[in-house]
Amino acid sequence: MKAVHFGAGNIGRGFIGLLLSQAGYEVIFSDVNDTLVELLQERKTYTVRLANEAQETFTVSGVTAINGKNLEDVAEAVAQADLVTTAVGVNILKHIAGGIAKGIERRIASGAAPLHIIACENAIGGSTQLKEHVYALLSEELRAKAETVVAFPDAAVDRIVPIQHNEDPLEVTVEPFYEWVVDESQMLEGFTRIAGVHYVKTLEPYIERKLFTVNTGHCSAAYLGYLQGYATIQEAMANPQIASLVRHVMHETGSILIKKHDFELAQHEIYIDKILQRFTNPYLIDDVARVGRSPIRKLSLNDRLVRPAMQGYELGMTPSYLTMVMAAALLFKDPADPEAVQIQSDLHELGLAGTITKYTTIGEDHPIHLLIRTHYEQFKQTVAS
Ligand SMILES: NC(=O)c1ccc[n+]([C@@H]2O[C@H](COP(=O)([O-])OP(=O)(O)OC[C@H]3O[C@@H](n4cnc5c(N)ncnc54)[C@H](O)[C@@H]3O)[C@@H](O)[C@H]2O)c1
Ligand SMILES: O=P(O)(O)OC[C@@H](O)[C@@H](O)[C@H](O)[C@H](O)CO
Structure with a gap:
C-alpha cells in the first residue's frame, strides 16, 4: 500500500x-x-x-x-x-x-x-x-x-x-x-x-477538545511567555504566574467544551493535567516562536481563540482569559514571522480597534472586542514595550 x-x-x-x-x-x-x-x-x-x-x-x-x-x-x-x-x-x-x-x-x-x-x-x-x-x-x-x-x-x-x-x-x-x-x-x-x-x-467534540485545550493552552504559554521575554515553552511554563494563567485559559475553554459536548468534568480535568505535563516535558525544547507562529491564523474566527470565546459568549460566559490571550497575540512581535509583522503594521495603520476587527471579524460594539482592547491596554502599561 x-x-x-x-x-x-x-x-x-x-x-x-x-x-x-x-x-x-x-x-x-x-x-x-x-x-x-x-x-x-x-x-x-x-x-x-x-x-x-x-x-x-x-x-x-x-x-x-x-x-x-x-x-x-x-x-x-x-x-x-x-x-x-x-x-x-x-x-x-x-x-x-x-x-x-x-x-x-x-x-x-x-x-x-x-x-x-x-x-x-x-x-x-x-x-x-x-x-x-x-x-x-x-x-x-x-x-x-x-x-x-x-x-x-x-x-x-x-x-x-x-x-x-x-x-x-x-x-x-x-x-x-x-x-x-x-x-x-x-x-x-x-x-x-x-x-x-x-x-x-x-469529529467535532474531538477536534474542538484538542484545538481548544492543547492548542489554546499552548499559544497562551507562547504569547504570555513572549511578553515576559522567554524563548521556550518550557521556560515560560516554569514561571508560576504564566503556568497558572495557562491553566485558567484551559479551564475557561473546558467550561465551554463540557457544556457544549457533555464531557465529564473529572475526565476533562485529567485531560488538562496531562496536557500541562506535556508542555513541561523536560526532554523537549519547544520555541515560543514556533508555538506562537502565524498569529493572524490563530486569531481567525474559527481557530483556537476566537471560536471558543464566541461559543462561550453565546453560552452566557465571559471569556476573560481567552480575550487576554488574544490581546497578548497582538503584542507578539517576532520579526521573523510575517503575520506578526503584518499585525504590528496594521496596529500602526488601522489602530487597535480596526486591527481586532480585521483579524477576528468581531465588531467594535461587541463585548468581546471591548475585553480584548482592555487587556491590550493593560499589557501595554505593564509588560509590553
Ligand atoms: N509540530 C507539531 O507539533 C504539530 C502537531 C499537530 C499538528 N501540526 C500541524 O501540522 C502542520 C505542519 O506542521 P509542522 O510543525 O510539521 O510544520 P513544518 O514547517 O515542520 O512542516 C511543514 C512542511 O510542509 C512543507 N511544505 C510547504 N509547502 C509545501 C508544498 N506546497 N508542498 C509540499 N510540502 C510543502 C515544508 O517544506 C515543511 O517541510 C501544521 O498544520 C500544524 O499545525 C503540527
Ligand atoms: O501548529 P500550530 O501553529 O497550529 O500550533 C502550534 C502548536 O500549538 C502545535 O503545533 C502543537 O505542538 C500541536 O498541535 C500538538 O498536537
Whole structure:
C-alpha cells in the first residue's frame, strides 16, 4: 500500500510518516524543501526519537520523496496512491490542491480504486477545506465523479513536535504521546482502516477538545511567555504566574467544551493535567516562536481563540482569559514571522480597534472586542514595550 504524504516537516516525519510506515504503508513524502527531498530519496530511511528518559528510537524505512514543485510527479503519485495525507499548514492546502486535482483526474480516467485524502492540520475541517480547494480546480463533471470515488475525512492530530536542532537533518525528536482521530462518517464504504488511527462517528467534540485545550493552552504559554521575554515553552511554563494563567485559559475553554459536548468534568480535568505535563516535558525544547507562529491564523474566527470565546459568549460566559490571550497575540512581535509583522503594521495603520476587527471579524460594539482592547491596554502599561 502506498501513501503519499504532503509535508516532510516535523509532524510529517515525526508522526504521520512514522505511523503510516508502522501501519504497513510505503510512504512517499511530497515536499518543496529540496534538501529534505534529496536526503529522503538518497537514504530512504530516517530516525524518530522519543523525548523521554529512555530516548527510544524508531527507524522509519522504505520511504522516499518527490519534489512538490514538480506538478507532474505529484499528480502521478496521487494517481497511484492508496492513501493521501497532508501536514503542510492549513494555509498551504491551496498550494497543493493543483497536484491533487490532476491526480484525481487521472484516477478517474483510469478507473482507479477509491481514495481517502486526510488533512492532518490544526484546523476545524482541514480536509473539507482541502476538498474545496481541489474541487475549485475540477470540472463539474469530474466533481460529480469524484464524489463517488474520493473522500476527504476530517481529522484531529495531536503530538508535540518542536523545530528540530539535530545534526542529522532527517532525525526528528517527538513527545511520546500521540492521537490521530478521523471522522468515519465522511469515509467511503469498505475503506481499509489505518492501524493506530481512532475512527469516530462525530469529529467535532474531538477536534474542538484538542484545538481548544492543547492548542489554546499552548499559544497562551507562547504569547504570555513572549511578553515576559522567554524563548521556550518550557521556560515560560516554569514561571508560576504564566503556568497558572495557562491553566485558567484551559479551564475557561473546558467550561465551554463540557457544556457544549457533555464531557465529564473529572475526565476533562485529567485531560488538562496531562496536557500541562506535556508542555513541561523536560526532554523537549519547544520555541515560543514556533508555538506562537502565524498569529493572524490563530486569531481567525474559527481557530483556537476566537471560536471558543464566541461559543462561550453565546453560552452566557465571559471569556476573560481567552480575550487576554488574544490581546497578548497582538503584542507578539517576532520579526521573523510575517503575520506578526503584518499585525504590528496594521496596529500602526488601522489602530487597535480596526486591527481586532480585521483579524477576528468581531465588531467594535461587541463585548468581546471591548475585553480584548482592555487587556491590550493593560499589557501595554505593564509588560509590553
Ligand atoms: N509540530 C507539531 O507539533 C504539530 C502537531 C499537530 C499538528 N501540526 C500541524 O501540522 C502542520 C505542519 O506542521 P509542522 O510543525 O510539521 O510544520 P513544518 O514547517 O515542520 O512542516 C511543514 C512542511 O510542509 C512543507 N511544505 C510547504 N509547502 C509545501 C508544498 N506546497 N508542498 C509540499 N510540502 C510543502 C515544508 O517544506 C515543511 O517541510 C501544521 O498544520 C500544524 O499545525 C503540527
Ligand atoms: O501548529 P500550530 O501553529 O497550529 O500550533 C502550534 C502548536 O500549538 C502545535 O503545533 C502543537 O505542538 C500541536 O498541535 C500538538 O498536537
